[in-house]
Amino acid sequence: xxxxxxxxxxxxxxxxxxxxxxxxxxxxxxxxxxxxxxxxxxxxxxxxxxxxxxxxxxxxxxxxxxxxxxxxxxxxxxxxxxxxxxxxxxxxxxxxxxxxxxxxxxxxxxxxxxxxxxxxxxxxxxxxxxxxxxxxxxxxxxxxxxxxxxxxxxxxxxxxxxxxxxxxxxxxxxxxxxxxxxxxxxxxxxxxxxxxxxxxxxxxxxxxxxxxxxxxxxxxxxxxxxxxxxxxxxxxxxxxxxxxxxxxxxxxxxxxxxxxxxxxxxxxxxxxxxxxxxxxxxxxxxxxxxxxxxxxxxxxxxxxxxxxxxxxxxxxxxxxxxxxxxxxxxxxxxxxxxxxxxxxxxxxxxxxxxxxxxxxxxxxx
Amino acid sequence: xxxxxxxxxxxxxxxxxxxxxxxxxxxxxxxxxxxxxxxxxxxxxxxxxxxxxxxxxxxxxxxxxxxxxxxxxxxxxxxxxxxxxxxxxxxxxxxxxxxxxxxxxxxxxxxxxxxxxxxxxxxxxxxxxxxxxxxxxxxxxxxxxxxxxxxxxxxxxxxxxxxxxxxxxxxxxxxxxxxxxxxxxxxxxxxxxxxxxxxxxxxxxxxxxxxxxxxxxxxxxxxxxxxxxxxxxxxxxxxxxxxxxxxxxxxxxxxxxxxxxxxxxxxxxxxxxxxxxxxxxxxxxxxxxxxxxxxxxxxxxxxxxxxxxxxxxxxxxxxxxxxxxxxxxxxxxxxxxxxxxxxxxxxxxxxxxxxxxxxxxxxxx
Numbered sequence: 001x002x003x004x005x006x007x008x009x010x011x012x013x014x015x016x017x018x019x020x021x022x023x024x025x026x027x028x029x030x031x032x033x034x035x036x037x038x039x040x041x042x043x044x045x046x047x048x049x050x051x052x053x054x055x056x057x058x059x060x061x062x063x064x065x066x067x068x069x070x071x072x073x074x075x076x077x078x079x080x081x082x083x084x085x086x087x088x089x090x091x092x093x094x095x096x097x098x099x100x101x102x103x104x105x106x107x108x109x110x111x112x113x114x115x116x117x118x119x120x121x122x123x124x125x126x127x128x129x130x131x132x133x134x135x136x137x138x139x140x141x142x143x144x145x146x147x148x149x150x151x152x153x154x155x156x157x158x159x160x161x162x163x164x165x166x167x168x169x170x171x172x173x174x175x176x177x178x179x180x181x182x183x184x185x186x187x188x189x190x191x192x193x194x195x196x197x198x199x200x201x202x203x204x205x206x207x208x209x210x211x212x213x214x215x216x217x218x219x220x221x222x223x224x225x226x227x228x229x230x231x232x233x234x235x236x237x238x239x240x241x242x243x244x245x246x247x248x249x250x251x252x253x254x255x256x257x258x259x260x261x262x263x264x265x266x267x268x269x270x271x272x273x274x275x276x277x278x279x280x281x282x283x284x285x286x287x288x289x290x291x292x293x294x295x296x297x298x299x300x301x302x303x304x305x306x307x308x309x310x311x312x313x314x315x316x317x318x319x320x321x322x323x324x325x326x327x328x329x330x331x332x333x334x335x336x337x338x339x340x341x342x343x344x345x346x347x348x349x350x351x352x353x354x355x356x357x358x359x360x361x362x363x364x365x
Numbered sequence: 366x367x368x369x370x371x372x373x374x375x376x377x378x379x380x381x382x383x384x385x386x387x388x389x390x391x392x393x394x395x396x397x398x399x400x401x402x403x404x405x406x407x408x409x410x411x412x413x414x415x416x417x418x419x420x421x422x423x424x425x426x427x428x429x430x431x432x433x434x435x436x437x438x439x440x441x442x443x444x445x446x447x448x449x450x451x452x453x454x455x456x457x458x459x460x461x462x463x464x465x466x467x468x469x470x471x472x473x474x475x476x477x478x479x480x481x482x483x484x485x486x487x488x489x490x491x492x493x494x495x496x497x498x499x500x501x502x503x504x505x506x507x508x509x510x511x512x513x514x515x516x517x518x519x520x521x522x523x524x525x526x527x528x529x530x531x532x533x534x535x536x537x538x539x540x541x542x543x544x545x546x547x548x549x550x551x552x553x554x555x556x557x558x559x560x561x562x563x564x565x566x567x568x569x570x571x572x573x574x575x576x577x578x579x580x581x582x583x584x585x586x587x588x589x590x591x592x593x594x595x596x597x598x599x600x601x602x603x604x605x606x607x608x609x610x611x612x613x614x615x616x617x618x619x620x621x622x623x624x625x626x627x628x629x630x631x632x633x634x635x636x637x638x639x640x641x642x643x644x645x646x647x648x649x650x651x652x653x654x655x656x657x658x659x660x661x662x663x664x665x666x667x668x669x670x671x672x673x674x675x676x677x678x679x680x681x682x683x684x685x686x687x688x689x690x691x692x693x694x695x696x697x698x699x700x701x702x703x704x705x706x707x708x709x710x711x712x713x714x715x716x717x718x719x720x721x722x723x724x725x726x727x728x729x730x
Contacts, residue, residue, distance in 0.1 A: 003444050067432060067452040070499060074506075079368050083506050085450045087432040134435060141439075141448050142507060 003146045005109070008194040014101035014109055015197035018163030018223055019308045020334075022364040024108070025060040026309065027098075027139060028052055029091040029358070030073045032066055035126070035287040036090055036351050038280070045076060047347040048091070051307075051314065051355055052081050054340050058309035062142075064088065064135070084142060089117070089132045092353060094218065095155035096132035097360040098139045098147075101197065108365045110140040110147035111195050113154040118213050119178025120153075125212070125352075126290040143362070150195040152188065153179040157218040157357055159192070162226040165199040165258030167192055172206040172215035179214075200258035204248045208232065208241045209300045211291075212352040219302045220248060222356075224266065224333045227257060232304045233267035240273055240298060266333045271301025271320035280350055293350070305354035306330065308361075312338045316345030316354045368511045370474070373559040379466035379474055380562035383528030383588055384673045385699075387729040389473070390425040390447075391674065392463075392504060393417055394456040394723070395438045397431060400491070400652040401455055401716050403645070410441060412712040413456070416672075416679065416720055417446050419705050423674035429453065429500070449507060454482070454497045457718060459583070460520035461497035462725040463504045463512075466562065473730045475505040475512035476560050478519040483578050484543025485518075490577070490717075491655040508727070515560040517553065518544040522583040522722055524557070527591040530564040530623030532557055537571040537580035544579075565623035569613045573597065573606045574665045576656075577717040584667045585613060587721075589631060589698045592622060597669045598632035605638055605663060631698045636666025636685035645715055658715065670719035671695065673726075677703045681710030681719045 009015065028051065031037045031044040038044075052061045056078070064086030065073040074083045088096065095118070098110040115133045117124035140147045159169040173179075174188055183191070189201055207215025220232045229252060232245050252263050278295045286292065303326035306315035313330050317323040323341065331339045348354045374380065393416065396402045396409040403409075417426045421443070429451030430438040439448045453461065460483070463475040480498045482489035505512045524534040538544075539553055548556070554566055572580025585597045594617060597610050617628050643660045651657065668691040671680035678695050682688045688706065696704045713719045 002447055067496065070452075070503070074502070082367055082509060085452060085503055087435075087450060131432070137439070138435070138450055144447060 030065040031091040035285040035290040039283040058312035098136035112136040122178030157216040167198040176214040228264040305356040317341040395430040396456040400650040400655040404648040423677035463501035477501040487543030522581040527588040532563040541579040593629040670721040682706040
């Protein structure tokens with residue numbers, strides 16, 4: 001119970017399930033830092049609460065909260081959402097949190113990847129990240145799960161798996177100089193293979209947020225089920241994401257997954273390009289070493305950053321004309337799931353992510 | 366799950382089991398504060414680790430640890446001891462922690478008594494105690510247990526139950542002016558009855574540590590099983606505890622429990638009276654508002670502050686001539702349990718408590 005294992009998930013017959021497979025629960029971290037989240041993180045706390053409630057319609061949710069915010073979070077969240085003390089540097093559970101793997105007998109374990117705040121001292125978003133990097137172990141301890149320490153920096157949002165041996169990622173992120181400069185692409189592939197138990201890696205070129213996560217795939221593309229993906233999309237050649245998603249489409253069209261299947265590609269139209277306003281960026285503390293968030297920065301309004309829950313899909317609404325189209329597209333892609341949008345998720349986009357970035361599913365044991 | 370209940374355990378058919386009933390696990394908090402524990406709490410951390418290991422022979426142990434000490438605690442403790450983040454002001458889980466109650470169907474709930482550091486602003490041992498008082502809720506959340514908020518200050522070490530309707534306590538503590546000055550003795554009895562589901566309260570006069578806990582009963586007397594108690598003892602009229610324990614013997618001899626039974630009284634001889642040395646009190650930070658711990662203070666070496674685990678008993682050894690007699694007495698009182706003593710438990714006595722004070726059992730569901 002809660003052992004550190006020297007072997008690998010692959011060697012032990014564990015694999016990372018697809019997000020669309022059954023969940024035990026979802027983990028989220030409470031937003032708090034005032035140099036990421038405007039106005040003392042109060043608007044963000046409201047939206048995170050709405051996200052937690054939306055997911056909690058479908059499955060249990062555990063919120064990790066710092067000592068300082070514990071009572072406030074416990075008060076704001078409904079009683080059926082579990083609140084546990086976990087400290088953090090910021091609240092991106094997808095990226096700093098545990099990656100869960102599972103074997104055919106239903107045993108669940110944690111993979112503890114290294115984390116360096118999206119690029120460490122090279123181009124990371126803040127310093128330090130000592131608390132973030134302890135999050136996977138703390139979750140494993142609470143749940144009494146054994147864990148593996150993976151010898152590589154990797155964020156959960158930088159890859160997506162189909163649970164049957166195929167992984168999607170981007171070269172922009174995984175080969176970025178701030179993460180694993182001493183590992184070759186082949187060595188990175190070996191670690192992904194050993195610790196997630198995948199046989200085929202599909203490399204896209206770029207993501208849509210070079211200045212945030214160095215192009216996480218979870219702003220661009222994800223599996224709907226084995227053999228089918230959703231791709232962030234625009235038909236407008238003037239849209240800043242146009243070249244990126246068209247290039248991804250090309251690559252995906254010519255790839256086969258681990259089982260030799262050609263991928264079915266669903267297009268998910270993104271929000272209109274727009275920059276942040278003065279009001280939207282006011283009330284963010286300036287802290288040396290933290291990426292500043294200023295008026296006029298381009299927002300990456302990608303609906304791909306949704307979350308798949310048990311029998312449900314929870315996506316951001318941006319107040320954009322494509323909000324309802326996104327609901328329609330996801331309803332078509334997931335005909336057996338209830339699709340729920342969170343109205344003020346724009347607040348999370350202001351800090352550089354969205355619903356997928358702030359969540360992590362724990363597979364059902 | 367993790368609801369706040371408006372009723373009472375008594376009304377809902379829940380009772381606090383005796384410590385000798387089966388446990389799910391034991392909770393401990395990691396020692397850390399440098400104005401309680403000498404030498405940066407490093408000797409105490411070693412001893413707490415030994416206590417956790419001793420109990421872990423018999424049942425699972427969860428250690429609550431602050432953010433600052435998490436990695437160190439995780440490193441010092443064996444992997445089969447669960448480590449979770451819980452913040453605290455100090456490490457006396459018995460007193461600030463949850464009291465668990467259980468019904469006949471095996472459902473377990475938490476009673477969240479108020480806590481004010483053994484006397485609040487009147488004669489409490491430190492200020493503030495805001496983190497201590499959140500501990501019961503945090504444990505309940507981690508374990509997904511519903512809880513009751515009891516309307517009274519009460520520490521777990523100030524009473525002891527037989528699980529069949531009888532409670533032992535002291536007037537010195539429960540009627541102390543720093544705890545519930547607005548409640549009469551009858552009102553206190555009503556709250557104990559409602560929130561622990563007891564029908565008979567046996568009031569002893571005093572405990573042995575007036576300047577620490579205002580005379581917690583867990584330094585003097587506890588149930589071995591329904592109908593039998595162990596009583597701290599000395600035959601030496603010059604021993605500072607002589608009058609206290611002889612008075613308690615008298616009272617216990619004339620009492621009957623909730624089922625009308627006369628109590629069998631086992632005597633457990635305490636350690637020899639002695640005062641702290643210069644060396645033993647060096648390296649304790651001075652902090653205004655915290656009880657100072659100085660050379661020449663009388664130590665309360667009572668073996669009654671042992672812990673009953675599943676099939677085991679864990680008691681302190683003080684390096685006193687009565688250490689082995691205590692093991693013998695407890696082996697006689699608990700013929701079916703393995704009796705284990707922790708060699709350096711003297712370290713805990715220096716801070717005013719012992720093994721019972723730093724533990725809290727969670728009954729098996």
